Amino acid sequence: MPSDQSTWLVSVPQDGDSEGLLQELSSKLAQQSKSFSRSSIGHLSLPSFKTGTLDSLISLSEELPKQDTSFTATVAKIVDTLRNLTNNDPSRLSQHILVDDRTVDDYLLRDWKWDEGRYGTQRSLREIVDVLNKKMTSIDTVTKTKLNSYNLAKGSLTQLKRKKTGNLSVRSLADYVSKENFIQDSEYLETLIVAVPKSSVKDWNSKYERLTSMVVPRSAFAIASDDDYTLFTVVVFRRVRDEFVQKCRENKYVVRDYQFSEDQLEKEKDDLETADSMEKELWTELVNMSRANFSEAFQLLVHLKVVRLFIESVLRYGLPANYTGIVIKPEPKSTKRILTLLQSHFSYLASRSSGGGKGKSGQNEDFVGEYQTLLDQEYFDFVMYEVPWIVN
Numbered sequence: 031m032p033s034d035q036s037t038w039l040v041s042v043p044q045d046g047d048s049e050g051l052l053q054e055l056s057s058k059l060a061q062q063s064k065s066f067s068r069s070s071i072g073h074l075s076l077p078s079f080k081t082g083t084l085d086s087l088i089s090l091s092e093e094l095p096k097q098d099t100s101f102t103a104t105v106a107k108i109v110d111t112l113r114n115l116t117n118n119d120p121s122r123l124s125q126h127i128l129v130d131d132r133t134v135d136d137y138l139l140r141d142w143k144w145d146e147g148r149y150g151t152q153r154s155l156r157e158i159v160d161v162l163n164k165k166m167t168s169i170d171t172v173t174k175t176k177l178n179s180y181n182l183a184k185g186s187l188t189q190l191k192r193k194k195t196g197n198l199s200v201r202s203l204a205d206y207v208s209k210e211n212f213i214q215d216s217e218y219l220e221t222l223i224v225a226v227p228k229s230s231v232k233d234w235n236s237k238y239e240r241l242t243s244m245v246v247p248r249s250a251f252a253i254a255s256d257d258d259y260t261l262f263t264v265v266v267f268r269r270v271r272d273e274f275v276q277k278c279r280e281n282k283y284v285v286r287d288y289q290f291s292e293d294q295l296e297k298e299k300d301d302l303e304t305a306d307s308m309e310k311e312l313w314t315e316l317v318n319m320s321r322a323n324f325s326e327a328f329q330l331l332v333h334l335k336v337v338r339l340f341i342e343s344v345l346r347y348g349l350p351a352n353y354t355g356i357v358i359k360p361e362p363k364s365t366k367r368i369l370t371l372l373q374s375h376f377s378y379l380a381s382r383s384s385g386g387g388k389g390k391s392g393q394n395e396d397f398v399g400e401y402q403t404l405l406d407q408e409y410f411d412f413v414m415y416e417v418p419w420i421v422n
Contacts, residue, residue, distance in 0.1 A: 032369060034362040036416035037138055039074060039335055041343045042376055044354040049073070051354060055375065062364070062371050072139035074355025077151045079158070079340055081351050087341050090155060094338050097163060101331045102418060104170045108324045109420055111177055115317050120422035126321040127420050129328050134420050138332065138357050149333060159337060166330050169323045176319055180312040187305040194302070198259040199225040199284040204298040206254040211263050212290040219246065220268045222275075225259040225284040234262065234283065241277040244270045259284070328420075335415045342413045347382055372412060379411040 032038060042051075056071050081087065109127060116122035129137040144151070149158050193202040203223060212221040226234045239245050249265035266274050275285045336355070343353045360368045 032365065032414065032416055033418070034360065034365040035419050035421075037135075037419065038358045038360065039332075039339055039415045039417060040356040040358060040372070041074075041076060041339045041353045041413040042356075042379060043343075043347050043382065044352045052356060055356065055372075058371055058375065059358075059368060062367050069139065070359040070361070072357040073141050074336070074357045075141070075143045076336065076340055076343075076353050076355040077144040077146070078351060079151055079337070080154050081344055081349065082154055082156070086154075086156065087344055090159060091338075091341050091345060094159070094334065094341070097159070098331075098334060098338065098415075101162075101166055101327070101334055104166055104173075105324070105327045105331050105420075106418075107170075108173060108320050108327055111173065112317070112320050112324065115313065115320070123422050126317065127324055127422070128321070129325045134328065135359060137328075138417065139359060142332070142355075142357060144336065145329065145333065155337060155341065159334070162330050162334050162337075166327060169327050169330075173320065173323055176312075176316050180309075180316045183305065183309045183312050187302075187309045190302045190305050197225075198254060198256050198261045199286075202298055203261075203286060203288055206261060207263075207288075207290060209290070211251075211253055213265060218267055218269075219265055220271055221290070222264050222266060222271070223286040223288050224250075224262045224264055224278060225286060226262055227259060227282060228255075228257070230282065231260050233281070237281075238262075238264060241281070242266070242270045242274045245274065332417060335417060339413055339415055342415075346413055347379075369410075373410055376410070376412040 052071065052073055056068050059071060060068060109123075112126045113123055116126070127134065132140075149161060151158075153161075193200075194205075195201065198206075207223065213219050224234075224238075235250065238250050239247050244267035246265040246267075250262045252260050252262055254261040278285045339355065340351070340353070344351050347353070358368065358372075
């Protein structure tokens with residue numbers, strides 16, 4: 031049963047006017063389902079590929095499902111990347127999941143044609159598939175590399191910002207201290223920075239001078255405060271520093287491991303600005319690249335599916351390779367009715383299909399043995415492949 035979250039690519043032998051077939055189906059589908067729109071069906075121009083040998087077609091038919099899965103996964107990864115970059119905003123995402131500046135539906139349903147300029151049909155099917163694979167592999171590799179660079183930059187920025195957002199016991203001191211808060215170039219004295227819990231400030235003020243010997247009296251000054259801590263400077267003799275730090279720990283005071291340096295202060299500010307600028311720059315590059323890669327990757331996916339459609343049509347209906355293609359976007363609620371209508375409309379093809387339209391239980395003996403696996407799947411009297419919807 032086809033998915034109700036996909037657009038269907040259908041192929042049948044061309045027995046007459048393809049436009050007439052499209053109009054007839056469109057009319058029937060509209061009658062079958064009131065919700066079905068005539069804009070939900072379109073013509074799919076199937077090129078006349080070089081068919082090659084039966085063995086080559088069988089070989090490709092066996093290989094392409096895996097490549098189809100890989101192509102689909104690459105498109106999905108690009109969409110997920112764009113979704114994350116746009117903070118899961120459907121309206122913003124819709125601005126980027128375009129194919130040559132058209133919506134996916136417009137690209138598929140408005141008289142789709144093979145891109146002869148890029149994938150000329152003078153090549154063999156094997157060569158065309160190789161070109162499609164090479165391009166998709168390149169897109170996947172470039173996307174992974176750029177995404178990794180962006181994630182590293184984002185992680186670095188997040189770490190630097192975290193130092194700006196914690197309480198005064200952990201956050202960066204660059205915005206709170208200045209040269210005037212410190213005793214400079216003293217052989218005997220050292221200024222320490224202590225984060226004291228708000229509830230312990232009175233206790234601190236009454237006892238810090240006696241935590242150890244050789245604490246400079248009245249040297250504690252509050253320089254910053256937040257909801258949890260008050261930040262104090264205090265001057266002690268270097269020889270008692272370790273003992274003073276230990277006493278602070280015992281009293282739940284947090285001595286910040288900090289050595290004042292104007293260069294360090296500037297470096298912290300510069301590092302944050304640089305990281306922020308780098309993250310924004312890589313974000314823009316990744317968005318633009320992902321947008322372009324989505325357009326290219328989605329086209330590659332559809333071209334690969336059209337190759338599969340052609341190969342299956344040849345294996346199913348034989349030569350001459352003259353087929354009509356149709357694109358249908360079903361409404362989820364009417365999927366079963368539309369499928370039933372298509373089966374009824376194309377039931378006359380049962381006798382022309384290599385499988386006789388009989389499924390597993392009635393396969394022609396000519397196709398058993400070496401090619402048995404190709405028939406171990408549900409199929410209809412028409413050939414159909416699905417293009418998953420891109421969900422905003």
